[in-house]
Amino acid sequence: MAERKVRILIAKPGLDGHDRGAKVVARALRDAGLEVIYTGLRQTPEMIAETALQEDVDLVGLSILSGAHMTLFPRILKLLQEKGLGDIPVLAGGIIPDEDIPVLREMGIAGVFGPGTSTQEIAEFINQTLKRA
Amino acid sequence: MEIVERLLAGDRRAAARLMSLIENDTSQAPRLMAALYSHTGHAHIVGVTGSPGTGKSTLVSELTKKIRAQGEKVGIVAVDPTSPFSGGALLGDRIRMQELSTDEGVFIRSMATRGSLGGLARATGDVVKVLDALGQDLIFIETVGAGQSEVEIARAAHTVVVVVAPGLGDEIQAIKAGLFEIADLFVVNKADREGAEGAVATLNYLLDMNQAEGERWRPPILKMVAIRGEGVEAVVDALKGHRGYLKKSGQLELRNRERSEEEVKRIIEEALWGRLLSRLEEGEWERMMLRIADRELDPYAAAEKLLESWGDLGKEG
Numbered sequence: 001m002a003e004r005k006v007r008i009l010i011a012k013p014g015l016d017g018h019d020r021g022a023k024v025v026a027r028a029l030r031d032a033g034l035e036v037i038y039t040g041l042r043q044t045p046e047m048i049a050e051t052a053l054q055e056d057v058d059l060v061g062l063s064i065l066s067g068a069h070m071t072l073f074p075r076i077l078k079l080l081q082e083k084g085l086g087d088i089p090v091l092a093g094g095i096i097p098d099e100d101i102p103v104l105r106e107m108g109i110a111g112v113f114g115p116g117t118s119t120q121e122i123a124e125f126i127n128q129t130l131k132r133a
Numbered sequence: 134m135e136i137v138e139r140l141l142a143g144d145r146r147a148a149a150r151l152m153s154l155i156e157n158d159t160s161q162a163p164r165l166m167a168a169l170y171s172h173t174g175h176a177h178i179v180g181v182t183g184s185p186g187t188g189k190s191t192l193v194s195e196l197t198k199k200i201r202a203q204g205e206k207v208g209i210v211a212v213d214p215t216s217p218f219s220g221g222a223l224l225g226d227r228i229r230m231q232e233l234s235t236d237e238g239v240f241i242r243s244m245a246t247r248g249s250l251g252g253l254a255r256a257t258g259d260v261v262k263v264l265d266a267l268g269q270d271l272i273f274i275e276t277v278g279a280g281q282s283e284v285e286i287a288r289a290a291h292t293v294v295v296v297v298a299p300g301l302g303d304e305i306q307a308i309k310a311g312l313f314e315i316a317d318l319f320v321v322n323k324a325d326r327e328g329a330e331g332a333v334a335t336l337n338y339l340l341d342m343n344q345a346e347g348e349r350w351r352p353p354i355l356k357m358v359a360i361r362g363e364g365v366e367a368v369v370d371a372l373k374g375h376r377g378y379l380k381k382s383g384q385l386e387l388r389n390r391e392r393s394e395e396e397v398k399r400i401i402e403e404a405l406w407g408r409l410l411s412r413l414e415e416g417e418w419e420r421m422m423l424r425i426a427d428r429e430l431d432p433y434a435a436a437e438k439l440l441e442s443w444g445d446l447g448k449e450g
Contacts, residue, residue: 004157005220005247030221035245040228047234051227054234054241056149084146 006130007035008059011048013072016041021094021115022063028119034126045072049079052088058130064094069104077108089129093117137168140266145240148267152242155263156256166259173265174389176208177376180290182252182276182312187298188322190229192359192368193273197233199369200271206238208264208272212253215245222246226275240264251285252276258289258396271372287315288395291388292375294318294368297336299328313343316352317375320368324356350378412442 010026012019019041026036037055039047052060060080062073073092080086089110096104101112111125136154139147151169154161181189190211197207211226222245233239242264244254253276254260264272276286287293295316321332336354344351353371357364379385410418421439424430440448 005245007153026223030216030223031219033219033221035215035222035224035243037227037243038223038225039234040225040231043231044235047231050235051241053146054149055243056153 005035006033006059006126007037007055007057008061008126009037009039009048009052009055009057010061010063011039011043011051012041012063013043013045013048013076014064014066014068016063016065016094018065019063021065025061025063025093025119025122029123029126032119032123032126034123045075045079048076049083049085052080052085053083057088059089059091059126061091061093064092064096067095069094069096070100073104073109074107091122091125093122134165134168137165137266140169140263141172143268145237145267148240148263149242151263152256152260155259156244156247156254162256162259166262169262169266173262176261176265176269177271177292177372178261178265178274178290179271179372180274180276180286180293181296182286182293183278183296184298184301185278187278187296187301188359189275189278189296190226192294192296192320192322192357193275194230194233195357195359195362195365196369196372197230197239197273198362199365201236201238203369205270206268207240208261208267208269209233209239209241209275210244210257210260210264210272211241211275212244212246212257212277214277215247217248240267240269246277252278253285253289258392261289284311284315288392291379291385292317292372294320294372296320296322297332298323299326299332313339317350318352318368318371319354321354321356322359324364325358325361329356349382350375350384409439409442413439 008029010022012022026038029036037051037057039051048060062076064072069092077090080088090108091111091113092104092109093113096112096114104112110129113122136147136151140151151165155165181193183189193209197209200207209230213222213224213226215222224243224245226243227234227241230241233241242260244257244260246254249255253274257274261272261274274286274290293315295312297319299321319336321329333354333356340352355364355367355371357368379388421430421435425432425435
């Protein structure tokens with residue numbers, strides 16, 4: 001009796017004041033059949049990496065509105081690497097200026113989803129990403 | 134086995150991987166348990182149950198901080214329900230445990246029930262064993278908290294904490310749910326709210342009525358305001374007190390034995406069931422269920438027919 005479930009961590013790094021978007025995504029992914037570990041606001045990079053390790057997630061989704069992504073994301077990617085979790089795809093969403101997207105991709109962020117992305121799009125992207133892995 | 138060796142050496146990544154293996158593929162469990170079972174049995178397993186909204190996660194978080202300050206390592210298994218519609222789950226207990234997430238002496242694992250009822254997931258017991266083998270001294274199991282079907286925790290834990298909050302009618306729910314029989318400790322959380330004294334009094338009165346003759350442990354009723362960290366120390370002391378009582382009274386051995394019995398029974402049930410299904414022809418099960426739905430066959434006759442394939446074992450003794 002094998003029942004493989006996809007587990008994803010949805011985390012909000014930094015000092016954002018609300019997490020409405022992240023919650024919408026979390027709920028949509030649950031409805032798409034994923035196990036979503038949701039950790040709430042104001043996560044440090046250390047907290048996110050350690051949670052990804054303990055929960056043995058298949059993916060990490062980061063949501064950020066504050067504009068601090070260029071500082072926080074590299075730190076999170078580095079910590080994941082250090083913990084031997086460098087192969088986990090990391091997705092990003094929230095408010096991210098277009099010009100930053102190629103830089104984030106280069107850095108190793110697997111996908112960037114701005115405002116207006118449908119939750120189906122995200123679920124579909126996750127399926128494709130895991131198939132390739 | 135390499136991964137078990139890494140676990141025993143304290144590798145947290147190995148622990149997390151092992152938990153997933155056990156959760157995702159039950160056919161792996163026998164091999165893994167054979168390697169790690171002899172390294173378990175050290176931890177004090179504490180179950181925490183109660184209605185949704187009573188503050189279980191916050192309470193576990195506060196107790197953990199206190200226990201960490203005393204130098205012990207803590208494991209937490211937090212169970213949330215799987216959606217019966219999508220098969221997915223939203224696991225949110227960590228929101229109330231943020232301060233613990235970078236403490237190396239704490240390991241938290243969120244689990245979805247994946248279809249099992251009774252407030253725990255099928256693999257919860259084995260995940261607890263992994264934490265035990267990792268060297269965590271005290272392991273909390275936080276149940277779903279649906280309220281009325283949570284007695285399974287009594288078999289999984291040494292000490293069961295039932296959390297109630299004033300004004301939820303929880304005292305009465307507790308009786309309906311059979312929680313009086315399984316509680317080793319009551320915590321009235323959110324005790325700064327109106328009705329806390331009343332809740333304590335009601336629980337006391339109900340305990341007097343429910344206490345079995347000759348019972349040597351009377352569950353303490355403790356007040357807490359978990360969100361402000363009030364009353365934490367008394368609860369930690371009571372947990373240790375109950376552990377001491379279990380050891381001295383021989384109840385610890387008894388509970389461990391009962392747990393093993395239940396585990397072996399469950400493993401046999403699942404194995405027999407799996408083997409029975411594997412002997413059926415393609416579509417036989419579905420055809421039989423349709424005949425039952427059409428009232429051509431009754432469920433007892435169907436079961437009897439299926440058991441025939443087991444030879445002597447399937448015959449009524």
